[in-house]
Amino acid sequence: MDLFEAIEKRHSYRAEFTGEKIPDSTLKKIVQAGIQAPSGKNSQSTEFIIIDKKNIISQIAEITGYKYLHSSPAMIAVLSNCQDTYFDMTFYKEDYAAAVENILLAVTALGYASLWIDGVLRRENRAEKISDLLNIPETRKLTVLLPVGIPVENRSQCNKNAFSERAWFNSYNDIEK
């Protein structure tokens, strides 16, 4: 799929999946897109666990409280190595977000849908509970979960403010060019 078409079609899918199994080779291709994302000082601080075992997916659906995740045939857990990489700065958030965006575009281009699940993991020890299920060591932090599947429902990208409200030439909030 053309890049710009993928960018336009990418959306947050919060509904049932058909449950159709995704080939391992396809899941690997999707995650490879994340591996090729940039990272601060090329630290490659982001790692991935592909989940395709039904019982793990069901437990994650219960922990998050998102019932529609039960129908997801696969998930990608995104992990971060939060060590400093440049003076006193960390870039692990930027790193995983760029990787997630690559993955979401790859998912879209291959005809699947996904959802960036992030904030909910940071509450009520959900990340810790899911980390236990996946044997994630204490040196890594579960930062994002991405269900992947064929969508049952037809959804689209939520509205974005117009270009003129979010971008300008040479000076903040300047007149439109």
Added chain:
Amino acid sequence: MDLFEAIEKRHSYRAEFTGEKIPDSTLKKIVQAGIQAPSGKNSQSTEFIIIDKKNIISQIAEITGYKYLHSSPAMIAVLSNCQDTYFDMTFYKEDYAAAVENILLAVTALGYASLWIDGVLRRENRAEKISDLLNIPETRKLTVLLPVGIPVENRSQCNKNAFSERAWFNSYNDIEK
């Protein structure tokens, strides 16, 4: 350009540009890719200033100390609204990183090159100095700078560790599937 080709060809370009001017319509198309990136709770916390004035670009090149930026015909300044968006959490870093990745892919697909300039802005008041040049209000934070131009030199994506070193199925660091 095909999405997966753009993901593979995207790279950090640290060298001279030809200086050839980029049409406004192309710069807008590139930034529009950033506007269409996801954001936490669709807060759209990321904004953009396209810089195509030579004197501003020269001043930014001096402030960063990256001499090759003098040859850049355009730059995109990425700004963030750092307000909380979900309980006590902020997502502005994730938001801008996803937007930057979309922009880097768009730059690549259109035959240009760029560089994610981030950490260096956080030191020695560089972000503040550049914010003054661009009339960025105190409610916004300059987070990233992206030069855009036609590369003089032929560069490619830096090496990434193999899939088996960064991704596994169902359990951290498990045997390969």
